[in-house]
Amino acid sequence: MLLTITLEPPAGSAIDATALSHLLRKHPAKVQSFELPVGQAHVFYPECSTERTTAALLMEVDPVGLVRNKRFRGDSGVLDYYVNDRPFVASSLMSVALGKVLRSAMTGVSETYPELAASPLPLRIELPVASARGRSGAGLAHRLFAPLGWHVEQRVIALDENYPQWGESQYSSLVLTGNIRLDLALRQLYVLLPVLDDSKHYWVSDDETEKLARQGEGWLGTHPERELITSRYLAHQKDLIALATTRMESAMAAVPTGVTNGSANSPAETTAPLRVQRALDVIAALKTNGAQRVVDAGCGPGALLRRLQADPFFTRIIGTDVSARSLEQAAAALFLEERTDAEQQRISLLHSSVVYRDARLEGFDAVVLMEVIEHVDPTRLPALQDAVFAGANPRLVVVTTPNVEYNVKYPDLEAGAMRHEDHRFEFSRAQFRQWAQATATDFGYTVEFQPVGPEDEHVGAPTQLAIFRKDQA
Incomplete structure (x- = not known):
């Protein structure tokens, strides 16, 4: 051709x-x-x-x-x-x-x-x-x-x-x-x-909506055939079409793509799936703080890694997980075997646990713990804090975790049950703030909080996010 x-x-x-x-x-x-x-x-x-x-x-x-x-x-x-x-x-x-x-x-x-x-x-x-x-x-x-x-x-x-x-x-x-x-x-x-x-x-997966928004910037939002273009480009997948439409409408309304202000009236929050909004907010935090060299600790099958890989802003990416099976799934999702040598040097996967220090993770701009800490036994959280904040010692740490108070909004979730069978605990907003502020004080960081997803007046947002920044000497 x-x-x-x-x-x-x-x-x-x-x-x-x-x-x-x-x-x-x-x-x-x-x-x-x-x-x-x-x-x-x-x-x-x-x-x-x-x-x-x-x-x-x-x-x-x-x-x-x-x-x-x-x-x-x-x-x-x-x-x-x-x-x-x-x-x-x-x-x-x-x-x-x-x-x-x-x-x-x-x-x-x-x-x-x-x-x-x-x-x-x-x-x-x-x-x-x-x-x-x-x-x-x-x-x-x-x-x-x-x-x-x-x-x-x-x-x-x-x-x-x-x-x-x-x-x-x-x-x-x-x-x-x-x-x-x-x-x-x-x-x-x-x-x-x-x-x-x-x-x-x-x-065609979620990251195609990001490609569409990025490559369509400045011309697609006002195109008379926008709906047809979006539908065909995203292989007629309704959830992806809805997400892409939301992104374009938000951009046309002068709201930065992928950034949420925490308002319950935000179109991005009411339309985008929570897993997508969570990843977008994490990436927005990384970019806002200029973190180009990133460790996705507890990466699982690579949902966040795929987005980082697709964005040239991120120059070095490492995904870690204690599960060898998850790393195999991540490698498949990233098509690592088919990448060029340069691309394989840019992104790599390591078998590693978030509760043990790993010298290979030192010197990076940021460590992300996206929906990870709730899978760790509470008695092992101090080990995680030591491994990430003292061992890896990045200048930025981004943590997301469920807000247990929001569970009442899920009708299929029994009272007192957690969102995933592997969750060892789920923090309330007050508990998460207390844990995060104590962690920041102990390891020389400041911390900022923001909600992720539609925010309810009484129980807050479904996900809570903390951004830890290293204190400058």
Whole structure:
């Protein structure tokens, strides 16, 4: 599958078309190849002059590798598992290549040409083969791209040019022209190619809503086909669609994405699942405090690790757990075996207990204990405090734990029962504050509290969060 991007400034323009190579951060004098989980991507320049420069992204999909790869292969019980159009048609696999190969260009930052990176450019994007599936397929390319300022040329490809009576296929060649910022154009393609195809060739989970919010920033919230785009991008999963919609509406209302103010009227709190809101608030605390090197202690099967892994803000990530089975599940969820060497160096998993000191965890910016302390026997909490606050000694510790007072709001939970059979205790708000403040005093930290989830007037929020910051000498 092929994608080309052309910069051709109008006559008399001061723009040097070769600047495209600097904005893409790919040298025009050589072919560059990149190994991806789905095959190989190649970047090269068919033409490069001051008047007109074209960059090409060629994706060579490995059909056999797709069949063998658990992440991409799909349902082995259908013919599509073996015979499909993935190697030839621009789709979510091309989005994978864009996100990996042109990630720097998608940030909109250029040290060499900062003005051009921040300005609309006369771009021409060509996709020789794209698909438009489903009932909404007719005219979909125009409905998706035209509202964003693109002029859309679409030529439908016949099933067989030698037999015109067979009619048209679902495939088209697309040419998009317009004055668009390069980073915006790439982010729009990243989202809209799988929408046009109406197929994600990999597992769609909660972190896809974050990708949609991040790549859709500045254009998706006001798009007339926003609902269709969201539904198709998230593989028609209703809970993810609701979460993504909430995030976009919150952003449009000028509420920082992923940050809750604790108000019971916050849309993010009333719509987002608690497990998602909890993770978003933890990540917001890490980012607010500039913690880029993070230990997720008691990581379990990797729910938080997946989000940290997807965010380039975090430069070094370690997940620990006492359960070998949980670490196996986390490794599978993170697709560690399929990652590049650089990615495997960025994130790693360690067999370790939160109640014993581990020298491998020293020197990190932050340690996260998300829904961990309630799984530890109360008599072992001092050992946990020593291992984390004295042993690892990070400048930031983020702790979340259930608020037992909120349990009355769960109708299926018997009186006096805890939320999970493995919980050894559950703190009330007063008990958690007392424990956290004593911990902060003993180990030289200050502590701040915030609720997570919908806050009830009488019993508080379902989850309580504490942010411990190291006192500065």
